[in-house]
Amino acid sequence: xxxxxxxxxxxxxxxxxxxxxxxxxxxxxxxxxxxxxxxxxxxxxxxxxxxxxxxxxxxxxxxxxxxxxxxxxxxxxxxxxxxxxxxxxxxxxxxxxxxxxxxxxxxxxxxx
Amino acid sequence: xxxxxxxxxxxxxxxxxxxxxxxxxxxxxxxxxxxxxxxxxxxxxxxxxxxxxxxxxxxxxxxxxxxxxxxxxxxxxxxxxxxxxxxxxxxxxxxxxxxxxxxxxxxxxxxxx
Numbered sequence: 412x413x414x415x416x417x418x419x420x421x422x423x424x425x426x427x428x429x430x431x432x433x434x435x436x437x438x439x440x441x442x443x444x445x446x447x448x449x450x451x452x453x454x455x456x457x458x459x460x461x462x463x464x465x466x467x468x469x470x471x472x473x474x475x476x477x478x479x480x481x482x483x484x485x486x487x488x489x490x491x492x493x494x495x496x497x498x499x500x501x502x503x504x505x506x507x508x509x510x511x512x513x514x515x516x517x518x519x520x521x522x523x
Numbered sequence: 524x525x526x527x528x529x530x531x532x533x534x535x536x537x538x539x540x541x542x543x544x545x546x547x548x549x550x551x552x553x554x555x556x557x558x559x560x561x562x563x564x565x566x567x568x569x570x571x572x573x574x575x576x577x578x579x580x581x582x583x584x585x586x587x588x589x590x591x592x593x594x595x596x597x598x599x600x601x602x603x604x605x606x607x608x609x610x611x612x613x614x615x616x617x618x619x620x621x622x623x624x625x626x627x628x629x630x631x632x633x634x635x636x
Contacts, residue, residue, distance in 0.1 A: 415566070442622050452611055454567075454626045461622050501566055508620055509555045509574045514566030 414438050417502050417515035424492060425523050432487045432518045434502030443485035444512065445477060446501040454501075460485050497522045525550040527616050529627035536604045537635050544599040544630045546614030556597040557615040557624065558588055567613060573597060584608070604634045 415436045424430055436443065442461040448454050458477045459466040465477065474490040489496060499519050503512040526549045536542045548554055555574055559567040571582025578590045588599045599612060611631050617624040 452561075452629050454613065454629070456623065456626075459623055466623060503566075505622065508622065509572075509617075511557055511569035511572055512559075512567070512624070513569070514559075516564070516566045 415515040423521045436504040440504035442505045444503040448499045525625045527627035529630045533631045542604040548616040553619045555617045559613045561611040
């Protein structure tokens with residue numbers, strides 16, 4: 412029974428396209444996150460969403476936007492994809508202050 | 524501001540030997556410290572955390588970590604390494620009351636048979 416699930420697992424698309432990645436958690440957590448992991452495995456937080464409060468990493472381009480239809484879902488929408496967006500994107504959730512994060516298995520985005 | 528340093532990109536150890544993966548941190552206020560492990564093509568998995576209490580924290584798969592406030596360190600240790608421990612290890616810190624952790628750059632642990 413997967414705790415944090417992301418779809419799709421792989422995403423190959425062309426520059427300029429718009430795409431979405433879906434994330435769902437069944438842990439009842441209040442906080443969800445999106446991370447980008449680059450080719451050097453460096454993990455960069457993009458967004459944090461807690462009780463309808465969105466905290467954005469200011470370095471993230473505004474082509475990226477999180478959308479949360481309900482507490483269990485935090486989807487990532489990306490407009491006008493660029494070559495530099497190629498990376499692995501991870502969704503995570505947490506039960507609150509001091510609690511560990513639970514990660515999905517990632518979405519591998521490749522831009523042609 | 525908060526930050527984490529993992530000074531070693533890679534740690535090599537022979538199977539059966541003890542291993543240490545280093546982590547130092549900087550945060551205002553009381554630190555919440557975490558270790559995660561990432562296997563190829565998988566998400567990060569939680570190993571252990573320090574919030575308060577005993578400085579020696581025990582976690583999954585026989586790992587433990589020692590919180591040292593004076594040295595602002597939280598090194599990950601295991602008495603006897605297994606080949607299956609080979610993976611990427613991340614240290615993370617957050618400030619009490621904050622939901623936003625900061626991750627280190629990761630340390631690749633390679634355990635040789």
